[in-house]
Amino acid sequence: MQEKGEVNTDIPNSNSEGIWFTEYGPENTALSLKISRKIFEKETPFQRIEIFESYDYGKVLVLDGFIMLTEKDEFIYHEMIAHVPLFTHPNPVRVLVIGGGDGGVVREVLKHKSVERIELVEIDEEVVNAARRFFPQVSSYLDDERVEVIFQDGVEFIKSKNGVYDVILIDSPDPIGPAVGLFEENFYKDVFSALNDFGIVVAQAESPFVFPDLIKKIHSVFNKYFPIVRFYLANVPTYASGLISFVLGSKKFDPVEDFNPNRVAGFQLKYYNEQIHWASFALPNFFKDLLK
Numbered sequence: 001m002q003e004k005g006e007v008n009t010d011i012p013n014s015n016s017e018g019i020w021f022t023e024y025g026p027e028n029t030a031l032s033l034k035i036s037r038k039i040f041e042k043e044t045p046f047q048r049i050e051i052f053e054s055y056d057y058g059k060v061l062v063l064d065g066f067i068m069l070t071e072k073d074e075f076i077y078h079e080m081i082a083h084v085p086l087f088t089h090p091n092p093v094r095v096l097v098i099g100g101g102d103g104g105v106v107r108e109v110l111k112h113k114s115v116e117r118i119e120l121v122e123i124d125e126e127v128v129n130a131a132r133r134f135f136p137q138v139s140s141y142l143d144d145e146r147v148e149v150i151f152q153d154g155v156e157f158i159k160s161k162n163g164v165y166d167v168i169l170i171d172s173p174d175p176i177g178p179a180v181g182l183f184e185e186n187f188y189k190d191v192f193s194a195l196n197d198f199g200i201v202v203a204q205a206e207s208p209f210v211f212p213d214l215i216k217k218i219h220s221v222f223n224k225y226f227p228i229v230r231f232y233l234a235n236v237p238t239y240a241s242g243l244i245s246f247v248l249g250s251k252k253f254d255p256v257e258d259f260n261p262n263r264v265a266g267f268q269l270k271y272y273n274e275q276i277h278w279a280s281f282a283l284p285n286f287f288k289d290l291l292k
Helices: 074-088 104-109 125-133 134-142 155-161 178-185 185-192 212-225 274-277 285-290
Strands: 005-008 019-024 030-043 048-054 058-065 066-070 094-099 117-122 147-151 165-171 195-206 228-235 244-249
Touching: 019 058, 030 058, 030 066, 030 125, 030 228, 048 094, 058 125, 066 074, 066 147, 074 104, 074 165, 074 195, 074 228, 074 244, 094 104, 094 155, 094 195, 094 274, 104 117, 104 134, 117 125, 125 134, 125 147, 125 165, 134 147, 155 185, 165 185, 185 195, 185 212, 185 244, 212 228, 212 285
Parallel strands: 094 117, 094 165, 117 147, 165 195
Antiparallel strands: 005 019, 019 030, 030 048, 048 058, 058 066, 195 244, 228 244
């Protein structure tokens, strides 16, 4: 039985050269990418880091067998987790990113001129080192003078903060291993306290096809603390099921009613725009049923 993600050279009906990386889901599903080689592997105290060179999606970053990003489609996730809250908040100045050691979220946050300071809290320094080496188009923005990189458990880091941040972005991997605590109620309670009176948080909330019970749990917790709670969706081909959700909790500003599309003018982005902003909050009926 194969677990998590593995390199599989025994794929039926595969007559061309190459091998396959397969990410195995929690149920009876899997996602495979044809790869030419593995270019990096390291076991850290927190997780196993692997990087593959794929044929169709460029380099692929894998943590504990699960795809975190590919060069071809990473912009979708990073733009959607960052720009939706940053265009909802009228003047984001101080931003905290928890997770996201590859630097992609930071890259997008830095496109907002109002932002004066970004703290990136990443538990595993080796993720940042690997990203700097193999994904410079994503990680090089970590060297910006507005960015401070802190190697610490985000769950512990947030406990000491009170009313500090305009926006908090939780770029967590799947809820296994070191990321489990980033999906617990006590953590979200501390996040609420760390935001100022106008603060907004966005967290990746997994696929509704893969983690429906987790989405229900997150929805319940956010409603307990935030007066405004909205989920939104994006399509990322190399994430489980191809559909990922985000949850936004806000103390003051509604991402639909308070959104000013004129602020988006002039931004050169690959996925996000003002129409996508509104459309992403249009939830299909099956997702609405999860939130009842």
